[in-house]
Amino acid sequence: MSKHLHFHHVTKRFGAQTVLLDFSLELPLSCVSCLMGPSGSGKTTLLNLLMGLVQPDSGSVQTIHPQSAVFQEDRLLPQLSALGNLRLITGGGKDAELLHLLAELGIGEEGHKPVRDFSGGMQRRVVIARALIAEYELLLLDEPFKGLDADTRARTAEVIRRASQGKTVVMVTHDPTEAALLNAQVFWLPAI
Amino acid sequence: MASTISHKLKNRLYRPLAILFWLAVWQAAAIAVGHEFLLASPLQVLQSLGQLLLKGTTYQAALKSTGRIMLGFFASLVFSLLLAAGAHKSTLLRELAAPLVSAARSVPVASFVILAIILVSTRWLSTLIAFVIGFPVIYLNLLEGIKNRDIKLRQMATVFRVPFLRRLFYINLPQIVPYLRAGAATALGLCFKSGIAAEVIGIPSGTIGEALYRVKVNYYTAELFAWTIIIVVLSLLASALMKWMLDTGLRRLERL
Numbered sequence: 001m002s003k004h005l006h007f008h009h010v011t012k013r014f015g016a017q018t019v020l021l022d023f024s025l026e027l028p029l030s031c032v033s034c035l036m037g038p039s040g041s042g043k044t045t046l047l048n049l050l051m052g053l054v055q056p057d058s059g060s061v062q063t064i065h066p067q068s069a070v071f072q073e074d075r076l077l078p079q080l081s082a083l084g085n086l087r088l089i090t091g092g093g094k095d096a097e098l099l100h101l102l103a104e105l106g107i108g109e110e111g112h113k114p115v116r117d118f119s120g121g122m123q124r125r126v127v128i129a130r131a132l133i134a135e136y137e138l139l140l141l142d143e144p145f146k147g148l149d150a151d152t153r154a155r156t157a158e159v160i161r162r163a164s165q166g167k168t169v170v171m172v173t174h175d176p177t178e179a180a181l182l183n184a185q186v187f188w189l190p191a192i
Numbered sequence: 193m194a195s196t197i198s199h200k201l202k203n204r205l206y207r208p209l210a211i212l213f214w215l216a217v218w219q220a221a222a223i224a225v226g227h228e229f230l231l232a233s234p235l236q237v238l239q240s241l242g243q244l245l246l247k248g249t250t251y252q253a254a255l256k257s258t259g260r261i262m263l264g265f266f267a268s269l270v271f272s273l274l275l276a277a278g279a280h281k282s283t284l285l286r287e288l289a290a291p292l293v294s295a296a297r298s299v300p301v302a303s304f305v306i307l308a309i310i311l312v313s314t315r316w317l318s319t320l321i322a323f324v325i326g327f328p329v330i331y332l333n334l335l336e337g338i339k340n341r342d343i344k345l346r347q348m349a350t351v352f353r354v355p356f357l358r359r360l361f362y363i364n365l366p367q368i369v370p371y372l373r374a375g376a377a378t379a380l381g382l383c384f385k386s387g388i389a390a391e392v393i394g395i396p397s398g399t400i401g402e403a404l405y406r407v408k409v410n411y412y413t414a415e416l417f418a419w420t421i422i423i424v425v426l427s428l429l430a431s432a433l434m435k436w437m438l439d440t441g442l443r444r445l446e447r448l
Contacts, residue, residue, distance in 0.1 A: 069351050089354065
């Protein structure tokens with residue numbers, strides 16, 4: 001197995017817009033990497049390429065499985081409770097573990113309430129919990145701390161750091177302090 | 193606040209007043225025509241409805257016609273579900289179904305009825321017609337619902353490797369049910385209208401259609417209106433039952 005996630009001369013266009021042009025990058029396994037760069041530099045596209053949600057127009061991508069992700073949007077099922085959204089991934093029989101994780105992220109009592117009634121910050125923490133309870137070797141985080149205040153950010157980062165120890169984590173963010181929270185190695189993307 | 197209350201009160205008052213107005217117009221028209229067999233008055237219709245409701249045969253006919261129409265409706269529901277699921281996956285199946293759907297939507301009900309009388313027993317006429325009329329409406333709504341599912345949720349399910357049944361019950365069905373609900377409500381109304389019309393043409397014994405045919409032959413307009421009221425009530429009850437079933441099902445999907 002290669003010791004890297006690998007983008008090899010990748011070009012990706014969406015219609016007339018070129019997002020990545022002959023882009024190459026290697027990201028190390030078993031540590032936290034952070035992709036930073038100006039808006040439109042293709043950060044989210046790189047995560048989508050790693051997840052196989054989009055295919056490169058040319059070039060190749062080498063990734064690992066299984067994967068888990070915090071998407072840029074929450075992508076929760078609003079009708080389900082926080083616990084229900086986690087059970088969707090794990091199945092039944094792990095409630096104690098799930099509730100413990102939710103409590104660590106500051107969602108204790110509310111775990112049984114529908115997430116449509118949650119604030120943006122609470123929904124984001126459910127999204128993070130969902131990503132952490134899934135089985136994964138590669139964890140992809142697209143602006144995971146969006147909508148969280150500084151204290152919650154720090155507490156959440158601590159939970160992520162602990163839960164993802166020894167796994168490969170790739171994060172996308174605009175904020176260098178978020179990269180620091182996860183002790184991430186930063187990779188700057190050029191603007192196209 | 194006060195203006196909102198007055199607005200609500202007005203709205204509540206206007207509806208019964210409008211109904212009373214049209215009843216008065218109907219009564220005046222009936223008096224002007226002067227012949228019960230041509231245009232019965234609201235009071236005569238009420239009297240006729242009372243008489244019908246006292247007869248056991250009315251309930252038997254209502255049960256028979258409703259049962260057969262509902263059977264056709266549920267058959268169209270199941271068939272549409274299977275076909276839409278298949279058509280979403282297979283372009284060939286979708287294209288194969290397209291002429292069938294167009295035909296079912298555009299061919300006059302009377303043509304279907306006459307063909308059905310030739311091909312099947314008049315006993316199952318309303319079932320067959322309800323099926324043919326209901327199927328394209330439900331099928332097209334379902335296809336639309338399947339097509340409009342949120343791609344981001346589908347991607348989430350793919351990345352997290354959510355198993356098929358959990359994906360179906362908690363991600364797909366909650367997004368499709370509103371389309372199914374709308375399609376089924378429209379289809380059910382059409383099934384009742386066309387099913388009863390088919391019975392009037394085919395005259396299967398002991399049905400609402402047969403009763404309406406007798407009314408037509410004998411010019412009992414009061415009874416015609418009375419049966420119409422019964423059909424509308426049956427259709428509304430069936431629609432409420434169907435919506436309740438779907439909503440109950442959907443509520444269950446909200447628990448995991």
